[in-house]
Amino acid sequence: MSKSAAGTPQKPDEKAVQRSSLFVGSTEKAFQVLHAFDGPSRHMTLVDIARASGLDRSATQRLVHTLEVLGYLYRVPETRNYGLTTKVLQFSYNYVRANELIDKASPYLLDISRRLGETTNLLELDGHEIVFVARFPGQHLVNIDIVVGARLPAMFTAAGIAILSRLSDERVREILASTRLDPLTHYTETHPDKLLERVRKVARRGYAVIENETVLGDISVAAPVTDHGGMAVAAINISVPTSRWSIERVEAELAQHVQVAATSISKARLSGYQR
Numbered sequence: 001m002s003k004s005a006a007g008t009p010q011k012p013d014e015k016a017v018q019r020s021s022l023f024v025g026s027t028e029k030a031f032q033v034l035h036a037f038d039g040p041s042r043h044m045t046l047v048d049i050a051r052a053s054g055l056d057r058s059a060t061q062r063l064v065h066t067l068e069v070l071g072y073l074y075r076v077p078e079t080r081n082y083g084l085t086t087k088v089l090q091f092s093y094n095y096v097r098a099n100e101l102i103d104k105a106s107p108y109l110l111d112i113s114r115r116l117g118e119t120t121n122l123l124e125l126d127g128h129e130i131v132f133v134a135r136f137p138g139q140h141l142v143n144i145d146i147v148v149g150a151r152l153p154a155m156f157t158a159a160g161i162a163i164l165s166r167l168s169d170e171r172v173r174e175i176l177a178s179t180r181l182d183p184l185t186h187y188t189e190t191h192p193d194k195l196l197e198r199v200r201k202v203a204r205r206g207y208a209v210i211e212n213e214t215v216l217g218d219i220s221v222a223a224p225v226t227d228h229g230g231m232a233v234a235a236i237n238i239s240v241p242t243s244r245w246s247i248e249r250v251e252a253e254l255a256q257h258v259q260v261a262a263t264s265i266s267k268a269r270l271s272g273y274q275r
Contacts, residue, residue, distance in 0.1 A: 029055060033063045034072065034088070043081035092149060095133075101234055102134050104268045105225070108261040109136045109236060116238070116257065123159040123222075124234045126151070128178040130160040133234075146215075155179045155195050156188055158208040158220035159235040165203035166224045166232035172199055187212040207255045211247045219245055221254050223262035227269070236262050 036044060036052035044052065050060035064082060067073040071087045096102055105122045112120045113136035122134035129151045154160025154175060164172045173196070181190040189195060202208040209221040222237035238254050 029053075029059060030063055030067065033060065033067060034084070037084050043076050043079070043083045045080045045082070049082065099133065101225070101269065105234070105236065105265045106134060108265055109134060112136070112238065112257055112261060113138050116254070118254075119239045121159070121237050121239065122234060123163075123237065125154060125160070125163050125232070128154055128175045130154045130157055130163065130235070152214060153179050153184070156184050157214050158210040158222035159237045161199055161202050161208040161210070162222040162224045162235040162237075163232040164199045165208065166226055166230060172196065184214055185212055185216050189213060207259055209247060209251055209255065211242065217242050219247055219250050221250050221258055223258040225262050225269070226266045236265065
């Protein structure tokens, strides 16, 4: 189950669910409870969880109890609140450990972070959102609120636009149609035609750069990591503050670094598959 741009859990495509007799509804509900914690609240009551997950009180109570017994939720002492446990992190650890792209990209991202002193990230596309799957902070960390696992609308980010620039026009339009065009800042471009033109422009020049549209005070430059057919599988970006960088300087000095690194990661992936 995915989240919308606003962070609200979304149910799977119900038509697709109804077509398969293999689908286990109780499993879906368990994940709805876990996804109830996707929002800003660290601790929630049963009523809060039921409201956020869209389940009735009785079902929520049974599922919360089961997840507590299994070790994925815990009861906050002397309160009626529940929270996630560290056991949930095991899924993230297993994903990172098994992700060959992270393994291939990490040396390049670490090198950029150390040489330039700036924060660099690896991001993958999931639906209409990009997900931070690796993050190497520089000497001057730009956004302390963004961590591995954080999500943003692909259309509103340099990394997302870089990925979209190496996808089919049909897929780009599907992602645009799925995106809630609510601006992240008052500088965010939300006009559909201008967003599509931005994707086409990035496809021509090979990198994307966005200033103040994702986070105020942030400039991000990104390039796509591609497969053997030239289709994007991820993107890397460098994030810098507007207090120390201008968009002109970013394009002149940093764009080449993300392009070279993205190309190197793409080649490293291919050589790994050919062995």
